Amino acid sequence: MSFDTAQAVTRAVREGRTTAREQAQKAIAAAKAEPFNAFTAIFEDEALSQADAVDAALAAGEDPGPLAGAPFAVKNLFDVAGHTTLAGSKIRRDAAPASADATAVARMKAAGAVLVGALNMDEFAYGFVTENAHDGPTRNPHDPARIAGGSSGGSAAAVSGGILPLTLGSDTNGSIRIPAGLCGVFGLKPTLGRLSRAGAFPFVHSLDHIGPFARTAADLALAYDALQGEDPLDDLSPPVADPLSARLDALAEQPLRVGVLAGWFQQGAFPEVVEALEIVADALQARRGVELPGAKAARAAAFALSAAEGGRLHFDDLAERALDYDPAVRDRLLAGALLPDGVAHAARRYRPAFRDEARRLFEDFDLLLAPVAPCPAPPIGQATMDLDGVPVSVRKTLGAYTQPISYIGLPVIAAPVNRPGKPPIGVQLIASAWREDLAFAAALRLERAGVIAAHRPPFRETA
Amino acid sequence: MSGGDLSAFQNLSDAKVAAYLDSRSADLGLRIPENCRAGVAENLALLRDQTDLFCDALGDLTDADAPGEPFTP
Numbered sequence: 001m002s003f004d005t006a007q008a009v010t011r012a013v014r015e016g017r018t019t020a021r022e023q024a025q026k027a028i029a030a031a032k033a034e035p036f037n038a039f040t041a042i043f044e045d046e047a048l049s050q051a052d053a054v055d056a057a058l059a060a061g062e063d064p065g066p067l068a069g070a071p072f073a074v075k076n077l078f079d080v081a082g083h084t085t086l087a088g089s090k091i092r093r094d095a096a097p098a099s100a101d102a103t104a105v106a107r108m109k110a111a112g113a114v115l116v117g118a119l120n121m122d123e124f125a126y127g128f129v130t131e132n133a134h135d136g137p138t139r140n141p142h143d144p145a146r147i148a149g150g151s152s153g154g155s156a157a158a159v160s161g162g163i164l165p166l167t168l169g170s171d172t173n174g175s176i177r178i179p180a181g182l183c184g185v186f187g188l189k190p191t192l193g194r195l196s197r198a199g200a201f202p203f204v205h206s207l208d209h210i211g212p213f214a215r216t217a218a219d220l221a222l223a224y225d226a227l228q229g230e231d232p233l234d235d236l237s238p239p240v241a242d243p244l245s246a247r248l249d250a251l252a253e254q255p256l257r258v259g260v261l262a263g264w265f266q267q268g269a270f271p272e273v274v275e276a277l278e279i280v281a282d283a284l285q286a287r288r289g290v291e292l293p294g295a296k297a298a299r300a301a302a303f304a305l306s307a308a309e310g311g312r313l314h315f316d317d318l319a320e321r322a323l324d325y326d327p328a329v330r331d332r333l334l335a336g337a338l339l340p341d342g343v344a345h346a347a348r349r350y351r352p353a354f355r356d357e358a359r360r361l362f363e364d365f366d367l368l369l370a371p372v373a374p375c376p377a378p379p380i381g382q383a384t385m386d387l388d389g390v391p392v393s394v395r396k397t398l399g400a401y402t403q404p405i406s407y408i409g410l411p412v413i414a415a416p417v418n419r420p421g422k423p424p425i426g427v428q429l430i431a432s433a434w435r436e437d438l439a440f441a442a443a444l445r446l447e448r449a450g451v452i453a454a455h456r457p458p459f460r461e462t463a
Numbered sequence: 464m465s466g467g468d469l470s471a472f473q474n475l476s477d478a479k480v481a482a483y484l485d486s487r488s489a490d491l492g493l494r495i496p497e498n499c500r501a502g503v504a505e506n507l508a509l510l511r512d513q514t515d516l517f518c519d520a521l522g523d524l525t526d527a528d529a530p531g532e533p534f535t536p
Contacts, residue, residue, distance in 0.1 A: 192536045206534070297520035300513035307510055319493050331502030334495060335510055338487045338503070342469030343514050350517050351534045396509070409536030433536035 001030050001162035003456055006070040006219045009165060010112070013054070013069035020054035020069030020114060027071035027116045030163045036139045038154040038163065040076050041083065041118040047071070050114045065112030066245070067226055072166040075152050076118035077125060078102040078210075079199035087201040088123040088151070090134045091317055091324045102199025103231050104168055104210055111226035116164060119154030123326035125170055125203040126310060126333065127151050128178050128398035133326035137380045140183055141457040142424055146377035149179030149398065152213070156183035159213045160424075161457060166223050167213045172203045173302055174372075174402025176211050177414035181372030181426020184416040185454045186220045186443065187213045191434050192409025195224075198233035204309040206348065207302065207406055215454040217443040220413070221245045224436065244440055251437060252444035256366045259290035261430075264299070265370040265401050268387035273371045276417040276425040281369055283451040284442060290368065292361060298354040298404035301347040303396075305407075308344035311336025328395060355408040362432040367442050370405075372414050372426035373398050405430055413439040415446060418453040427452070473515050480504050480511070 004012075012018045024047045031039045057064040074080070077087040079098035086092050101109065109115060120138045122130055130138040130153025138153035140146040141161035148157040152169025156179030159167050169176045171189040180187025188211040195210050202208055212223035221244045228241035244251065260281045266274060281288065311318070311333050314325075318337055322330055361368065374387060374397070384391045387400075405412055405428065413429045431438040446452040475483055481504050488495050495503055 294520055297517040300516035303513045304510055304517070307506070315491075315493065322494075322496055322499065327499075327502070331499055332506050334493070334499060334503045335506030337493055338484060338491070338507060339510060340469050340472045340487075343472065343510070346469065346514070346518055346521060348534065350521050353521070355534075355536065409534075 002026060003162045003215065004165060005216050006067060006165040006214065006222055009070045010066070010068050014058065020051035021048060023069050024048055024051035024071055024114045024116065027164055031117050034161060034163050035144065036141055036148070036157040036161050037136050038119055038138050038157040038161065039073065039117045040086065040120050040135050040154070043080065043083070043115060043117055047114050047116045050109060054112055054114065065110060066222060067108065068112035070113045070166060071116045071164050072108055072113045072168070073115065073117045073119050073158055073164055074105055074168040075121050075155050075170060077121060077170060077201040078105050078168060080105055080115065080118065083118070085201050087125065088121040088132050088135065091321050098199070100199065103196040103233060104200065104227050107227050107229070108168070108223070113166065113226070119158055119167060121154060122151035123329045124310070124314070125151040125172060125175055126329045127395050128174060129395055130154065130179065131380060133328065139380070140377045142184060143377065145379055147182065147380050149182035149377060151175040153179045155213050156180050156185055156187065159185045159215055160454070165215060165219055168210060169213060170200055171209045171211060171406060172207045173306060173406055174399035176213070177372050177402045177412060177426065177428060178398050180213055180414040181416070182377040182424060184424030185213055185215055186217060186416065187211065187414040188220050188224055189406060189412045190224070190436055191411045193236035193238060194411070194434070194436065195227045196231035196234040196238050197236070198231055202313060204306045206305060206309060209406065217440060217447050218248055221248060221440055244437055248444055251441040252448055254441040256284060256438065256442055257364065258284040258286035258367045258369060258442070259361065259365040260286045260288045261292055261368050261370040262289045263291050264295035264404070265292070268374050269371055270375045272376065273374060273425055276419060277369060277371050277427055279417060280427045280446060280451055283446055283449055286369055290361065290365070293357050294354045295404040297350065298407045299400060301350045302403040302407040304339070304343050305347035307332060307336030308339045308347065311339065351408060354404070358408055358410065359432070366431070366438050368430040370401050370428045370430065372402065372428055374400060376423035376425055402428065409433065411436040411439055413443045415443050415452040416454050418451055420455055421458065472511060473518060475511055477508060480508050483507065
């Protein structure tokens, strides 16, 4: 295991204190031995070959890129050339291997990062727990009896557990933010359309995002910069890259007007979640009690739109092989497939109305705060949890605070509140559309002030 | 009732969800395995409740024939 940052690894590789091959070998060994069930595949030969190419470029005096020699892995819904894209499923195990890397994978490699493997997830990204019926549950590195969150649970656990400094995941309703929060690492869900989704297996086309995980805000920015840029393969037309890594110091000093979302965004939150949010709010001198009207309805619309679009996407496979799906996902997709068309239509029509409510708030604030999830990581296998004294489904409820935000595509960094020795709790740093820089400004300021931090899992420190 | 009718779906009673499941799956040609029926019905009831929530918030915007704007964040 290594808790070196990607920045530190890259610097050491460039200065000749280590090689990309040595770093890849360390990451491969860690991935083979990891106890979290985060990995579903390890690409050993390809990783060593990529690492050798990085070392050769450096030896020839060439620049292998800003992530030179940094190992990374991806949620197994990203296409990796020569490998079947499983998306956490059984039914795709016989699918043809991908003919090319997903745009995000190709960009990380082009920046010098070395792809080590693929990571566990909820089947077809439909869930918040990564208790995959086919591949088993991913365990939270801070407490292996608890979930890592999902659907990008393997991506969060691999970073949290010190297997790798960087991973990629996807977020439709909270699937980057929730595992990042529950595993105590940083995760970025960018503005809808900012980062190319080409080559990432879809779940809900209207709501799908991709993004990175890291243990520091600076590493998150490095990966974000590598992933940016136009891509004709994505119909959302990602814009020209706007790199942030060269101006992190300036961002950390930027004044911010910050508000704390109340109402729906704290309803049912556990006391420790509210306490953690208050720590961050104090540090940013945030105004309390900010209401975002319509959040409950927005969450409901995202919930229904996901079922409707997901059910439609999987209709043919559901008709032929329903029993080969993960039971926890299958029943939700089947119900979605049976919805009248008007449900998805109405769910889409509410988006601009709710977006405009959020835009009005951003006239007064640069950044909004909300918890990532109502609670710390629940135990693996726990089906229900109490929310305001009412038993509710864990799988369907963990995203209550994330779904309204992804529904309107706002950029968010999920940041780990600095609570050493306690279960991780994350806070959402929410900016207006296309202003990822403001979410990074807050993350950098909070990290430098010691308010947020990704801790090593406690049982690793004593190992 | 027509399986594609939004307001009829919203007005389903709990007792009528199973009948909706049967008629809609027959209309679509999507067979629901017997051991999935209870789970699918439970999810349909939840989706009905959620649909009610955002349709209430939409108010007059629920007109199915109204043109929708392409969404930008």
